[in-house]
Amino acid sequence: MNxxxxxxxxxxxxxxxxxxxxxxxxxxxSSSQQQGGGLSASPSSVTVSTNQTRTTAISGGVAPYVIAxxxxxxxxxxxxxxxxxDTAILSITGVSMATGSTSVRVRDSSPPPxxxxxxxxxxxx
Numbered sequence: 001m002n003x004x005x006x007x008x009x010x011x012x013x014x015x016x017x018x019x020x021x022x023x024x025x026x027x028x029x030s031s032s033q034q035q036g037g038g039l040s041a042s043p044s045s046v047t048v049s050t051n052q053t054r055t056t057a058i059s060g061g062v063a064p065y066v067i068a069x070x071x072x073x074x075x076x077x078x079x080x081x082x083x084x085x086d087t088a089i090l091s092i093t094g095v096s097m098a099t100g101s102t103s104v105r106v107r108d109s110s111p112p113p114x115x116x117x118x119x120x121x122x123x124x125x
Contacts, residue, residue: 038115039108041090045120048076048094059087061108061115068116069105075123078104094123 039061046054058065064083067090071078075098081089090106100123107116 039106039117041106041117041119044117045122046092047122047124048092049124050094050097053091053093056090056092056119057087058090058106058117061117062110063088063108065106065108067104068107069103071104071121072100072102074098075100075102076104076121078119080106090119092119092121096123097125099123099125 040059042057042059044056046056048054058080063085065080065088066083067078067080071092074096075094077093077095079091079093081091088106090104092104102121102123103118104121105116105118107114
């Protein structure tokens with residue numbers, strides 16, 4: 001192989017590398033890059049007794065947040081406060097003498113698929 005051919009091959013490889021790198025910069029960001037971090041609840045579970053209220057902070061998603069799945073009505077109620085802010089407060093109240101476990105699922109307003117977080121609820125007397 002002569003030097004001229006080696007130089008041509010080197011230049012071709014260099015141009016191909018540049019083309020591939022510039023294409024990767026033009027790609028749209030993936031959904032996880034667009035949405036940032038995941039939706040979270042802190043604390044991720046609560047224990048309540050009858051007429052007792054506990055709160056958990058919902059953050060990391062795109063406001064407003066909404067309750068996607070309410071807890072069992074025989075055990076607890078759930079309400080979102082400040083749902084339009086970066087950090088919403090989920091208020092959970094025990095409603096009866098019954099005991100058991102349930103949960104509430106909160107979702108954000110990010111483009112589909114929306115992010116969701118589940119808060120476990122232990123109801124005691």
